[in-house]
Amino acid sequence: MQFTSEASEHLVCAVLAAQVAELRDRIDGSATVELLWRTSEVLMQLSDLVRELATRCHDSELQAQCTTVVAAEAEVSRSIESLAFEQAQRNDFTCQTVDCVVTALERLAVTDGPVGNRISPDELAALYVSEEQRKVHDAATRRFVIGVSPAPTGGDCHGDERPGG
Amino acid sequence: MPSILVLDDSATMVMSLSRVLKKAGYDVETAGNGQEGMSKLAAGLKPSAILTDLNMPQMDGIAFIKEARKSASTRFTPIIVLTTESGGQKRDEARVAGASAWLTKPTEPNELLSTLKQLLPK
Numbered sequence: 001m002q003f004t005s006e007a008s009e010h011l012v013c014a015v016l017a018a019q020v021a022e023l024r025d026r027i028d029g030s031a032t033v034e035l036l037w038r039t040s041e042v043l044m045q046l047s048d049l050v051r052e053l054a055t056r057c058h059d060s061e062l063q064a065q066c067t068t069v070v071a072a073e074a075e076v077s078r079s080i081e082s083l084a085f086e087q088a089q090r091n092d093f094t095c096q097t098v099d100c101v102v103t104a105l106e107r108l109a110v111t112d113g114p115v116g117n118r119i120s121p122d123e124l125a126a127l128y129v130s131e132e133q134r135k136v137h138d139a140a141t142r143r144f145v146i147g148v149s150p151a152p153t154g155g156d157c158h159g160d161e162r163p164g165g
Numbered sequence: 166m167p168s169i170l171v172l173d174d175s176a177t178m179v180m181s182l183s184r185v186l187k188k189a190g191y192d193v194e195t196a197g198n199g200q201e202g203m204s205k206l207a208a209g210l211k212p213s214a215i216l217t218d219l220n221m222p223q224m225d226g227i228a229f230i231k232e233a234r235k236s237a238s239t240r241f242t243p244i245i246v247l248t249t250e251s252g253g254q255k256r257d258e259a260r261v262a263g264a265s266a267w268l269t270k271p272t273e274p275n276e277l278l279s280t281l282k283q284l285l286p287k
Contacts, residue, residue, distance in 0.1 A: 088181035
């Protein structure tokens with residue numbers, strides 16, 4: 001298929017948006033979180049059984065071992081629950097970050113708007129959901145400004161690399 | 166038993182928060198965005214506290230807090246913001262809107278529960 005160079009760039013953006021959206025669905029870690037919860041529940045059930053075993057047996061050494069195992073299970077289960085909670089939040093953060101990229105690429109893929117009006121750096125920044133994204137944006141903007149700045153002439157001072165605004 | 170209304174557009178986050186809160190002995194109601202949360206409040210839900218995300222479709226967390234503060238039944242209900250946002254500007258917006266506390270994801274279950282405990286009436 002032949003496209004004009006502009007249509008070709010729109011197509012690239014549309015394809016990238018679709019690919020990143022696909023990637024977002026793959027990195028959704030909800031299955032991991034659910035597995036961690038299930039693991040925690042099974043451990044608790046096993047712990048209940050061990051506790052029951054301790055009440056029924058008359059071997060003091062085995063009872064002591066059961067007590068140790070029950071205490072260890074409680075600690076491990078707490079850690080697993082905490083890990084699952086953290087994983088769910090990190091997953092949410094990642095998906096929201098990737099959503100911004102998908103939205104920006106979809107805007108760039110729109111064919112009925114004039115070039116340069118599809119999404120501006122400020123509109124991109126308005127999509128952000130975290131301070132981390134803004135820091136990356138600022139760092140990338142600084143690098144870009146340095147990259148497109150005219151070569152320094154004699155006597156110019158470039159001590160401050162921050163772009164205006 | 167105190168009840169908590171949880172608002173988040175991520176199903177996994179809603180399940181995770183519900184799990185942590187239920188294990189700590191709270192009743193939990195959930196909503197996927199601010200609009201759904203407001204509908205539940207309008208239908209008579211009177212939570213002891215509200216836990217809300219900021220970035221949600223249809224009605225975001227800040228708009229939800231503003232609406233909730235207009236209602237007599239939730240004017241003084243503790244509202245905790247739990248969000249990926251850590252920026253000072255958003256935090257100020259949330260405070261002005263009426264948020265009682267702010268937690269940045271990822272937070273730990275203990276931090277969430279101790280914040281809730283501090284805000285709920287003794």
